[in-house]
Amino acid sequence: xxxxxxxxxxxxxxxxxxxxxxxxxxxxxxxxxxxxxxxxxxxxxxxxxxxxxxxxxxxxxxxxxxxxxxxxxxxxxxxxxxxxxxxxxxxxxxxxxxxxxxxxxxxxxxxxxxxxxxxxxxxxxxxxxxxxxxxxxxxxxxxxxxxxxxxxxxxxxxxxxxxxxxxxxxxxxxxxxxxxxxxxxxxxxxxxxxxxxxxxxxxxxxxxxxxxxxxxxxxxxxxxxxxxxxxxxxxxxxxxxxxxxxxxxxxxxxxxxxxxxxxxxxxxxxx
Amino acid sequence: xxxxxxxxxxxxxxxxxxxxxxxxxxxxxxxxxxxxxxxxxxxxxxxxxxxxxxxxxxxxxxxxxxxxxxxxxxxxxxxxxxxxxxxxxxxxxxxxxxxxxxxxxxxxxxxxxxxxxxxxxxxxxxxxxxxxxxxxxxxxxxxxxxxxxxxxxxxxxxxxxxxxxxxxxxxxxxxxxxxxxxxxxxxxxxxxxxxxxxxxxxxxxxxxxxxxxxxxxxxxxxxxxxxxxxxxxxxxxxxxxxxxxxxxxxxxxxxxxxxxxxxxxxxxxxxxxxxxxxxxxxxxxxxxxxxxxxxxxxxxxxxxxxxxxxxxxxxxxxxxxxxxxxxxxxxxxxxxxxxxxxxxxxxxxxxxxxxxxxxxxxxxxxxxxxxxxxxxxxxxxxxxxxxxxxxxxxxxxxxxxxxxxxxxxxxxxxxxxxxxxxxxxxxxxxxxxxxxxxxxxxxxxxxxxxxxxxxxxxxxxxxxxxxxxxxxxxxxxxxxxxxxxxxxxxxxxxxxxxxxxxxxxxxxxxxxxxxxxxxxxxxxxxxxxxxxxxxxxxxxxxxxx
Numbered sequence: 001x002x003x004x005x006x007x008x009x010x011x012x013x014x015x016x017x018x019x020x021x022x023x024x025x026x027x028x029x030x031x032x033x034x035x036x037x038x039x040x041x042x043x044x045x046x047x048x049x050x051x052x053x054x055x056x057x058x059x060x061x062x063x064x065x066x067x068x069x070x071x072x073x074x075x076x077x078x079x080x081x082x083x084x085x086x087x088x089x090x091x092x093x094x095x096x097x098x099x100x101x102x103x104x105x106x107x108x109x110x111x112x113x114x115x116x117x118x119x120x121x122x123x124x125x126x127x128x129x130x131x132x133x134x135x136x137x138x139x140x141x142x143x144x145x146x147x148x149x150x151x152x153x154x155x156x157x158x159x160x161x162x163x164x165x166x167x168x169x170x171x172x173x174x175x176x177x178x179x180x181x182x183x184x185x186x187x188x189x190x191x192x193x194x195x196x197x198x199x200x201x202x203x204x205x206x207x208x209x210x211x212x213x214x215x216x217x218x219x220x221x222x223x224x225x226x227x228x229x230x231x232x233x234x235x236x237x238x239x240x241x242x243x244x245x246x247x248x249x250x251x252x253x254x255x256x257x258x259x260x261x262x263x264x265x266x267x268x269x270x271x
Numbered sequence: 272x273x274x275x276x277x278x279x280x281x282x283x284x285x286x287x288x289x290x291x292x293x294x295x296x297x298x299x300x301x302x303x304x305x306x307x308x309x310x311x312x313x314x315x316x317x318x319x320x321x322x323x324x325x326x327x328x329x330x331x332x333x334x335x336x337x338x339x340x341x342x343x344x345x346x347x348x349x350x351x352x353x354x355x356x357x358x359x360x361x362x363x364x365x366x367x368x369x370x371x372x373x374x375x376x377x378x379x380x381x382x383x384x385x386x387x388x389x390x391x392x393x394x395x396x397x398x399x400x401x402x403x404x405x406x407x408x409x410x411x412x413x414x415x416x417x418x419x420x421x422x423x424x425x426x427x428x429x430x431x432x433x434x435x436x437x438x439x440x441x442x443x444x445x446x447x448x449x450x451x452x453x454x455x456x457x458x459x460x461x462x463x464x465x466x467x468x469x470x471x472x473x474x475x476x477x478x479x480x481x482x483x484x485x486x487x488x489x490x491x492x493x494x495x496x497x498x499x500x501x502x503x504x505x506x507x508x509x510x511x512x513x514x515x516x517x518x519x520x521x522x523x524x525x526x527x528x529x530x531x532x533x534x535x536x537x538x539x540x541x542x543x544x545x546x547x548x549x550x551x552x553x554x555x556x557x558x559x560x561x562x563x564x565x566x567x568x569x570x571x572x573x574x575x576x577x578x579x580x581x582x583x584x585x586x587x588x589x590x591x592x593x594x595x596x597x598x599x600x601x602x603x604x605x606x607x608x609x610x611x612x613x614x615x616x617x618x619x620x621x622x623x624x625x626x627x628x629x630x631x632x633x634x635x636x637x638x639x640x641x642x643x644x645x646x647x648x649x650x651x652x653x654x655x656x657x658x659x660x661x662x663x664x665x666x667x668x669x670x671x672x673x674x675x676x677x678x679x680x681x682x683x684x685x686x687x688x689x690x691x692x693x694x695x696x697x698x699x700x701x702x703x704x705x706x707x708x709x710x711x712x713x714x715x716x717x718x719x720x721x722x723x724x725x726x727x728x729x730x731x732x733x734x735x736x737x738x739x740x741x742x743x744x745x746x747x748x749x750x751x752x753x754x755x756x757x758x759x760x761x762x763x764x765x766x767x768x769x770x771x772x773x774x775x776x777x778x779x780x781x782x783x784x785x786x787x788x789x790x791x792x793x794x795x796x797x798x799x800x801x802x803x804x805x806x807x808x809x810x811x812x813x814x815x816x
Contacts, residue, residue, distance in 0.1 A: 017484030129554055199724045
């Protein structure tokens with residue numbers, strides 16, 4: 001009998017429990033103030049069966065932290081993005097293809113994404129279960145520069161005047177490139193989802209193209225000095241097929257060598 | 272630490288096997304493979320490797336009170352439908368056990384089940400691609416004839432690695448009828464146990480419980496003709512990917528009663544499951560690292576078309592009932608005829624639980640209330656009759672309602688409910704002492720709630736025929752065809768023909784088949800997985816020694 005009691009006592013000792021009461025979310029202090037914005041680029045595709053799961057995660061993260069803080073790119077790439085049927089909308093773009101070619105391989109499985117294109121422990125691409133932690137880590141960082149963008153839309157000729165101002169604070173910088181990308185919301189097209197196809201799936205944040213070329217244009221040869229203010233201006237003609245009221249322009253500055261995104265800003269196009 | 276235990280056991284196994292000639296080695300070997308052909312008419316997926324082969328070898332060495340065992344597995348690559356993360360080879364299962372009258376001790380890998388499995392069930396089922404063995408230590412005690420006690424700790428297999436969650440648990444069972452005459456000749460037992468899973472909280476969003484505790488209580492009463500079984504389980508809050516980070520506690524209840532007498536068998540079952548999905552890692556989904564199991568409350572049909580819409584227990588939440596009556600009409604009666612007739616009537620109905628959301632993390636739920644959404648209903652009758660010594664027949668009629676969105680689409684409103692009616696006629700005629708011919712004819716009528724927008728390879732009516740010739744005791748030859756002639760999309764109205772040949776001798780079985788396999792869900796014991804369509808040559812060899 002002593003053995004039984006001893007055994008039961010050991011069993012009880014091994015069994016422990018943590019009942020969690022409210023609040024269920026961790027204190028907001030554990031999230032930074034997003035002085036440095038975060039770009040979440042999600043490689044996705046209409047024939048990728050698990051991509052809707054990742055899309056939901058990215059949308060939830062943008063909603064939770066603010067769409068101005070977490071900026072989404074849905075980059076339709078890889079052979080899974082090829083339209084197979086007449087009703088499939090072709091959401092591939094040259095920008096998405098070049099990014100996929102640069103950061104992934106033909107056999108990279110989707111969905112997969114990058115947070116500020118940061119290379120961490122030799123890994124740049126990560127699955128959606130890891131995005132939240134990486135975003136929070138970025139949210140604490142102090143940015144090297146402030147970034148502002150103004151858009152002026154000319155309805156008559158469907159052109160957009162873009163002015164981007166880069167204000168380097170106390171710290172200077174090495175060689176940086178400025179990139180301006182365009183995303184489009186609310187594109188309805190079939191999307192594979194596990195074993196089925198969702199016929200009227202709404203695709204948001206679809207990466208449609210770039211103003212500056214995929215890897216951007218140099219801001220200043222040799223890098224910016226401390227306190228330097230650099231302004232760049234562009235005129236962009238919206239291609240036919242793009243719905244101007246669903247477009248968002250995203251400007252970001254990335255390190256030329258590492259591709260790490262240092263700061264970003266986004267503006268919806270309004271008439 | 273655990274890896275070093277496994278290595279030590281492997282070395283001990285090999286040493287003992289060679290050093291002792293008086294020991295006994297038992298085991299089995301299975302290999303299966305398929306050559307895949309592209310077949311766009313049935314929607315096969317691309318399979319660049321063309322050939323998939325997987326195999327397993329189990330070996331156990333018995334010596335006095337000791338047993339050492341191991342399993343070698345190779346998936347190069349796994350068959351279509353089996354999780355591709357299995358692609359590898361090695362020894363994922365190694366153990367050593369010491370047994371005496373009072374104590375069993377196992378170190379290494381083992382399988383364990385507490386009660387019906389409401390809080391712990393580890394098992395392997397290769398056809399589902401499930402193996403959630405534990406790697407650690409287990410002790411079984413039998414201090415008295417009527418008492419069993421088990422304690423264990425370990426981590427769970429996660430393909431070719433181990434879970435980050437650590438599982439600790441204990442259970443005890445007492446056969447009360449061994450200690451008192453109060454129950455007469457009846458068998459009465461009580462059983463209880465608890466599990467705690469430790470998993471570090473490494474994320475920044477939620478306040479997660481790192482130690483999740485669960486317990487179960489069970490009581491069984493067995494009289495001559497009656498049996499009653501009641502089991503309850505409880506799990507504290509366990510937010511996870513599967514329950515959308517719900518902080519509700521989980522509860523499970525099984526009630527089962529049966530009555531068997533000459534010619535008559537009646538059983539009634541009730542079960543309720545609420546937020547009882549319990550995994551070794553909170554981020555796991557699919558059939559990965561499940562720690563527990565809720566027994567299915569529906570009849571497990573085995574005929575070809577009856578398994579087109581199979582039901583798997585919804586661990587997140589369901590409530591249901593099942594009734595089964597079997598009656599055998601005696602020989603010589605009007606309905607029994609010369610050789611007797613058996614009639615079996617079965618009904619099951621599963622609905623969602625009645626719940627009301629309080630906030631993003633919690634909900635309330637009335638324990639015995641049925642929710643509005645019907646998940647599954649099955650009413651079926653089966654009549655088995657032997658007309659002569661040589662002719663045996665079975666007729667089944669089945670009517671089912673199957674919520675495809677709940678069972679297969681993660682609640683996304685795509686298909687809705689599928690209503691199906693199935694008729695089966697199965698006859699086996701013994702031509703001679705060695706030859707027997709089996710014929711199986713089936714038809715399925717099906718319609719669904721929604722207007723189908725997207726072509727699939729399941730919807731609509733089906734018919735099926737199977738002929739099997741048995742040449743006792745060694746050979747089996749069969750041909751079958753399933754024809755989805757009622758598919759709403761004309762180019763998907765295809766035949767799934769298949770031919771098979773098997774040879775059995777002693778403990779060895781070899782089978783080769785060629786043909787099409789339709790895409791769909793396969794289930795074993797209420798656990799299901801999706802199998803994509805395939806066409807090609809399949810072979811399997813298994814042997815026991």
